[in-house]
Amino acid sequence: MALLELQGISKNFGAIQALDNVDLRLDPGEVLGLMGDNGAGKSTLVKIMAGNFPPSGGEIRLADEAVHFHKPVEAREKGIEVVYQDLALCDNLTAAANVFLGREIKLRFGPLKILDYKRMYDRAGQLFAELKSETRPRDLVKQMSGGQRQAVAIARTRLRDCKIILMDEPTAAISVRQVAEVLDLIRRLRDQGIAIILISHRMPDVFAVADRVSVLRRGRKVADKTTKESSPEEVTGLITGAIQSA
Amino acid sequence: MTDRVAIDDVLDKKESTWWQDVLGYQPFWITLAVVVIAVIMSFVNENFLSTGNFFNITRNFAFIGIMAVGMTTVIITAGIDLSVGSTLGLVAMSSAVTIDSGHSMEAAIAVGLLVALAIGFINGCLIAYVKLNPFIVTLGMLSIIRSQTLVLTNATPVTLRRVGEEADRFRELLAGNPMGVATPVWVLLGVLLIVGFILRFTAWGRHIYAVGGNEQAARLNGVPVDQVKVSVYMMSALTAGITGLLVLAWTGSALSNFGQSWELRVIASTVIGGANLLGGAGSAYGGVIGAALIEIIRNSLLLAGVNTFWQGTFVGLFILFAVLLEKVRNRGR
Numbered sequence: 001m002a003l004l005e006l007q008g009i010s011k012n013f014g015a016i017q018a019l020d021n022v023d024l025r026l027d028p029g030e031v032l033g034l035m036g037d038n039g040a041g042k043s044t045l046v047k048i049m050a051g052n053f054p055p056s057g058g059e060i061r062l063a064d065e066a067v068h069f070h071k072p073v074e075a076r077e078k079g080i081e082v083v084y085q086d087l088a089l090c091d092n093l094t095a096a097a098n099v100f101l102g103r104e105i106k107l108r109f110g111p112l113k114i115l116d117y118k119r120m121y122d123r124a125g126q127l128f129a130e131l132k133s134e135t136r137p138r139d140l141v142k143q144m145s146g147g148q149r150q151a152v153a154i155a156r157t158r159l160r161d162c163k164i165i166l167m168d169e170p171t172a173a174i175s176v177r178q179v180a181e182v183l184d185l186i187r188r189l190r191d192q193g194i195a196i197i198l199i200s201h202r203m204p205d206v207f208a209v210a211d212r213v214s215v216l217r218r219g220r221k222v223a224d225k226t227t228k229e230s231s232p233e234e235v236t237g238l239i240t241g242a243i244q245s246a
Numbered sequence: 247m248t249d250r251v252a253i254d255d256v257l258d259k260k261e262s263t264w265w266q267d268v269l270g271y272q273p274f275w276i277t278l279a280v281v282v283i284a285v286i287m288s289f290v291n292e293n294f295l296s297t298g299n300f301f302n303i304t305r306n307f308a309f310i311g312i313m314a315v316g317m318t319t320v321i322i323t324a325g326i327d328l329s330v331g332s333t334l335g336l337v338a339m340s341s342a343v344t345i346d347s348g349h350s351m352e353a354a355i356a357v358g359l360l361v362a363l364a365i366g367f368i369n370g371c372l373i374a375y376v377k378l379n380p381f382i383v384t385l386g387m388l389s390i391i392r393s394q395t396l397v398l399t400n401a402t403p404v405t406l407r408r409v410g411e412e413a414d415r416f417r418e419l420l421a422g423n424p425m426g427v428a429t430p431v432w433v434l435l436g437v438l439l440i441v442g443f444i445l446r447f448t449a450w451g452r453h454i455y456a457v458g459g460n461e462q463a464a465r466l467n468g469v470p471v472d473q474v475k476v477s478v479y480m481m482s483a484l485t486a487g488i489t490g491l492l493v494l495a496w497t498g499s500a501l502s503n504f505g506q507s508w509e510l511r512v513i514a515s516t517v518i519g520g521a522n523l524l525g526g527a528g529s530a531y532g533g534v535i536g537a538a539l540i541e542i543i544r545n546s547l548l549l550a551g552v553n554t555f556w557q558g559t560f561v562g563l564f565i566l567f568a569v570l571l572e573k574v575r576n577r578g579r
Contacts, residue, residue, distance in 0.1 A: 073468050088466045090459030092526035093452070101456055102468035104449045114447040156467075 001064055003028045003195050004049070004080075004164055009058035011044050018044040020219045021058070026164065031186065031196045033210030033227070035203075037239050040216040042199050043085075046166050049197070050082040051075030081157035085168040087149055091142035095135055096124035099156045127155040131185055146174030147181040154185055165189060168199045183209050203232045215239055222246070272520030273532040275571060280539050283546055291549040299545070301428060305496075307541035308430035309489050310508065314515040314533030315434075315441045316485030319478040321516055322445075323457045324525025325373065325380040327479060330486040330512055332391035333365050334505030337490030339395045342404035342500035351416040355491060362487025363480055365391060370476030388509070396502050405499040420495030430492045434534065437485060442530040454478060458525030514561065515540060518568040539564065 006024040010017070019041045026032055036042045048055050051069030060067050062078055069075045072082070089098050100120050106113040124137040133151035141149060150170055157165050167186070171179045179202075186196060186209050200206050206213060207227055215223040215238040223230075223238045223246040230246070237243035268274050287294040313330050320327045341358035345351065365387065372383045406413035422429050445451035453474045456464040465471045486505075494500050517523065518539055519532025543560050 072466060076468075082466075084463075084466060086463075088460070088463035090456045090463055090526070092455060092459035097452060097456075101452075101464065104452060106449060113449070115449060115452065 002026060002061075003030075003063060005061040005064075006045075006049070007059045007061065009045070009048060009055045009060070011041075011048060011053075011056050018219055019048075019055070022216070022219075022221045024214060024221065024224075026195050026197060028163070028195055029190060029193050030212065031190050031198060031210045033206035033213040034197055034199045034216070035201070035206060035213060035235060035239060036216035039218075040239070041219040042216055043168065045216070046082070046168055046197070046199055049075070049080060049166055051080075076160075076162075079161070079163040081160075081162040081165050083150075083153045083157060083165060083167045083170060085170075085172065087153040089141050089149060089152060092140070094138050094140055095128075095144070095148075095152045095155075096120045096137035098141055098152050099124045099127065099137075099159065101156075103159065123159075124155060127158050130158070131155060131188060133181075133185070145178060147178035150174065150178070150182050151185065154189070162194065164195050164197070166197045166199070169201065170198070171200060171202055171205045179205065203235065206235075207232055217241060272568070272572060273529060273535050276519060276532070276535045276539050276568070280535065280542055283539075283542050287542075287546045287549065290546075294546070294549055297426075299549075301423070301426075303541055303545050304431045305428040306545075307537045308428065308434040309493060310511050310515055310540070311434045311534040311537035312430070312437050312489050312492075313482075313485050313508070313512045314519070314537045315437050315530045316482035317512050318516045318519070318521050318528045318530055318533040319441065319445070319454055320380075320482045321458075321513075321521040321523060322454050322525060322528045323475060323478050324461070324523075325475065325478065326384065326513070326523070327369065327482040328381065328384040328509050329365065329369060329387035329391060330482060331505035331508035332388045332395070333362055333483050333486040334490040334493065334508060335502065336365070336391045336395045336398075337362050337487040338494040338500045338504045339398050339404065339502065341491055342406060342494055343398060345406060345413050345416060346404050349412070351412045351419065354412070354416060358491050359484065359487050362483045362490070366480035366483025367476065369483065370479035373479065374472040374475035392502075392506070395504075399502070401502045403499050403501045406494070417495045417498060420492050421498075430489075430496070433488060433492060437488070438530050438534050441481070445530055450474070450477070455526060458527070511537075511540065514565050518564060520568075520572065522572070536568075 002025045004026040006022060009019055009022045011019040022045065024045070034042055034045070047053060049060065051072045051074050054068065054070065067078055090101065093101070105116040105119045105123070107116045121137045128135045128137070128151060131151050131154060133148065135144065135148045135151045141152060144152070170182050174182065183205060186198065189196060198206060198210055210227050212224070212226050213230060213235060214221055215235060217239065222244070225246060234243060234246060238246055284294070293299055317327055317330065337358040340361050341354040344354040344357045369384055369387055372378050373380050406417065420429055424432065445454065453464065453469045456469050457471050457474050461471055490505065493504060515536035516528060516533045517536070519529070519534070519536030521528030521532060540561055543564065544557050547557055547560060548554065
């Protein structure tokens with residue numbers, strides 16, 4: 001049984017058809033690479049799965065049950081977490097504050113609810129340790145490296161027992177050494193049984209960690225095969241249109 | 247690169263210690279400046295440390311300080327509220343009219359605060375939901391409210407002295423000096439503690455910083471960005487309203503030009519106290535100490551016998567100095 005299944009998803013913005021009848025399937029514990037050129041519809045597809053907006057047509061099924069998301073929070077409640085391309089971090093807050101942003105742990109004193117700094121620092125520290133990241137909960141995000149920032153955004157997804165993490169271009173804007181760090185993070189998440197959709201431009205990264213790769217071109221899915229059966233050359237051809245489909 | 251830590255990973259990490267935090271905290275430097283000026287002035291003019299002068303300074307800066315605390319919450323969200331001076335004026339006038347028309351002191355206070363909250367609510371909604379620019383919205387509001395203050399009594403001042411018992415109770419409550427300290431100073435202390443607590447220890451406060459740090463990120467993480475924005479404009483208007491009541495009680499009458507151009511002094515205080523107009527940074531204490539610095543400069547120049555026309559120059563220089571300090575502190579970050 002598929003963990004997440006998209007059936008015939010379409011999306012149009014006015015006259016523009018961003019997605020046309022896309023099927024996608026994600027199995028438990030799988031890393032799926034989602035590839036495509038700029039404007040191929042990757043981001044639109046991610047935003048539909050994340051609940052940013054509903055599809056114009058088609059159905060999203062989670063563990064064989066149809067779901068309808070109207071807000072990101074609803075997708076999150078169903079176990080779908082997103083690491084956004086710009087990481088959605090507040091530079092002026094600490095790592096721990098970012099991890100718990102929007103779902104702070106509070107202590108209750110009668111009608112008063114105050115932030116439980118200690119528990120949030122402890123839990124964030126624990127999450128960073130699990131991710132084997134050298135990130136300290138009390139540090140401000142603006143002082144951090146790209147890899148550490150990525151760890152903060154990923155730690156955020158681990159607050160609850162999520163089943164699926166969507167990662168939008170996690171390796172796009174960081175140094176080579178930090179890319180290795182992030183790919184390690186992805187492997188660790190997979191080892192914990194989490195299914196991941198990795199949206200990326202970077203061929204080597206996808207082939208390093210993904211079990212399967214799906215390619216979008218102009219809003220249609222043109223390929224879906226295991227990385228073992230494919231090659232970077234073939235995928236490049238599929239992205240550019242030199243190969244029609246595979 | 248799995249379990250190994252690269253050397254530059256460790257090298258670019260600095261453990262920040264408490265004293266580094268203090269040195270990097272702008273209000274600390276402003277507090278220092280206030281203390282240094284006070285020490286120098288106590289040698290220059292023996293009247294400076296007199297009880298009377300202390301009472302004057304604290305009361306004068308309390309009015310601006312209270313509003314600066316509210317303004318700080320707005321500025322942290324990367325907003326601005328230019329309507330606080332006008333709000334003060336309309337609140338003072340409507341409360342005075344309420345008492346003058348024979349209602350109780352409690353009614354006058356309630357009317358004043360409701361007027362303030364309504365103004366803040368309208369500002370906030372136009373900014374958060376209609377997505378208009380805060381500068382323009384509150385600039386428009388500045389003009390509307392000032393004109394309504396004039397309309398309310400046809401620009402005639404309302405004097406509380408001739409009104410009677412309720413007016414006396416009003417002045418007793420808001421213009422006294424319990425334990426030798428002026429009531430506005432006590433109110434300032436209360437406002438500072440409450441707002442300081444909210445900013446530091448509540449999720450609401452943290453969301454205020456998050457909205458100013460990265461609004462889009464806050465939204466994606468489920469922070470109720472629009473409600474937070476409305477709340478800070480209501481906070482700012484409320485502090486302006488409280489100040490309006492205090493000014494009314496202190497002077498004993500309401501003039502239609504009350505609070506005119508005070509918004510600039512309030513904003514100057516918050517900026518001197520370390521608030522960043524780009525959002526994300528600022529503290530309640532910073533606004534208060536900024537107001538204190540401006541007042542102590544003003545008072546010192548007066549006592550030192552400097553031509554009062556020079557005051558604006560010194561205050562302006564301190565604003566520029568504060569922004570420069572901010573720049574230096576953030577270098578290399």
